[in-house]
């Protein structure tokens with residue numbers, strides 16, 4: 001079989017297995033096995049594949065068909081233009097979270113570029129490391145309650161050449177962290193345990209602790225809203241990624257806690273996804 005045959009056959013197989021973007025997934029996996037860039041496959045459609053190339057591809061295709069996330073099979077994910085290691089130790093970083101980082105960079109650059117920043121629930125380190133790379137003058141802390149996530153985030157810091165720029169702390173929210181910070185940013189678990197049945201096979205490969213808060217879904221975000229004022233410098237900012245339908249109640253929670261300049265922003269699909277506020 002040549003490259004084109006394999007891509008076509010894999011695409012058909014993925015379609016049958018309800019894999020989203022079947023052709024794209026096929027291309028990523030084949031490029032990974034061949035050690036090529038995806039785009040390079042287009043120059044090699046006629047290339048005949050050897051059995052030693054096909055065997056590992058078959059194994060990956062089977063796993064993808066069974067619902068393993070593409071990013072776990074590749075071992076990497078692109079986030080804000082950087083390649084991060086990605087495996088089952090932490091949540092696969094999502095495009096919505098890239099939007100959050102882009103908003104922070106575009107809207108708050110002058111206030112956060114040389115301040116203290118803490119990323120609460122850092123997972124793979126996506127937010128903390130992206131901000132550390134963007135703002136060399138900032139002091140960045142990355143906090144998580146999961147040892148596994150912190151281990152992966154540390155590996156990412158080494159891979160991205162910022163191991164000395166980010167301090168990793170095991171902490172339940174901000175419990176073990178001292179302020180004051182100019183920015184507290186968090187993409188905490190925000191799915192309610194009742195929503196489990198609605199999640200895709202892929203999402204269920206993320207660690208439980210990264211997905212589920214509690215019965216309502218917004219409990220951890222509310223706890224952070226309550227804790228953050230004691231760790232923010234006067235006028236410091238809180239930036240949150242939240243779940244679908246949680247915006248209104250959480251905006252009220254911010255107002256009740258006397259935050260100011262409170263507002264929300266939607267993600268590219270029009271969902272109210274990000275909340276921003278200042279304190280003091």
Ligand SMILES: C[S@@+](CC[C@H](N)C(=O)[O-])C[C@H]1O[C@@H](n2cnc3c(N)ncnc32)[C@H](O)[C@@H]1O
Nearest residue numbers: 093121122123144145146172173187188189210
């Ligand atoms: C939704 S994931 C987000 C990971 C990463 N920030 C991202 O955007 O890709 C939430 C993270 O919060 C962590 N977490 C859950 N409960 C926590 C807590 N009480 N304190 C600190 N981190 C927590 C999880 O381990 C997980 O890594």
